[in-house]
Amino acid sequence: MNHDAGDKLRLDNFLPYRLSVLSNAVSRKIADMYEREFDISIWQWRILAVLGESEGITSTEVAARTLMDKPAVSRATASLIDRGLVTRTSDTADRRKSALGLSTAGREVYNAVIPRALAYEQELLAALSPEDAEALHSLLTRLAQIASPERDLWDRRED
Missing domain, CATH: 1.10.10.10 (Winged helix-like DNA-binding domain superfamily/Winged helix DNA-binding domain)
Known part of the structure; x- marks a missing residue:
């Protein structure tokens, strides 16, 4: 935009x-x-x-x-x-x-x-397709890198 x-x-x-x-x-x-x-x-x-x-x-x-x-x-x-x-x-x-x-x-x-926090996360993500959820995570990571280039805002390691 x-x-x-x-x-x-x-x-x-x-x-x-x-x-x-x-x-x-x-x-x-x-x-x-x-x-x-x-x-x-x-x-x-x-x-x-x-x-x-x-x-x-x-x-x-x-x-x-x-x-x-x-x-x-x-x-x-x-x-x-x-x-x-x-x-x-x-x-x-x-x-x-x-x-x-x-x-x-x-x-x-x-x-x-x-468990309550994870259930709430699932409730939010249920409104998105798996592809949209992954795209959201990717976009948030990209925006975080722009907003805070000097350090990671969160760790994207998968457990």
């Missing part, structure tokens, strides 16, 4: 706006479930999800993987530690660093949310 300098911005056709609104709508629907059932916010879930895949990383690494700002990660992590869902272990070599991990209770929440 090429635009002339004199074109007016129409949000309903503006790709960044559409992606943002769609992302918020998709996130909000699943966030309602884990807020209602587990009393965790979207920010807390993102941290639990990252730690569920990568135990022992720092809050700086969590911020980098989620694109959350450091203060938001810090607040959400502190609340998860207070609730006993996340553990923090100081690095013996560098006291300024600490590794985060899921506690037993945090792992239980993570394991309970995963």
Whole structure:
């Protein structure tokens, strides 16, 4: 879609706006479930999800993987530690660093949310043909490379 300098911005056709609104709508629907059932916010879930895949990383690494700002990660992590869902272990070599991990209770929440999250993903993908779903993943990866050329926004490894 090429635009002339004199074109007016129409949000309903503006790709960044559409992606943002769609992302918020998709996130909000699943966030309602884990807020209602587990009393965790979207920010807390993102941290639990990252730690569920990568135990022992720092809050700086969590911020980098989620694109959350450091203060938001810090607040959400502190609340998860207070609730006993996340553990923090100081690095013996560098006291300024600490590794985060899921506690037993945090792992239980993570394991309970995963099947619901995957079911929601399947519900979304059911509206697409397999070819359209693969094309969507490919297009999202391509747009991510343009939006963030300095680093991958997500890992496309297949398990």
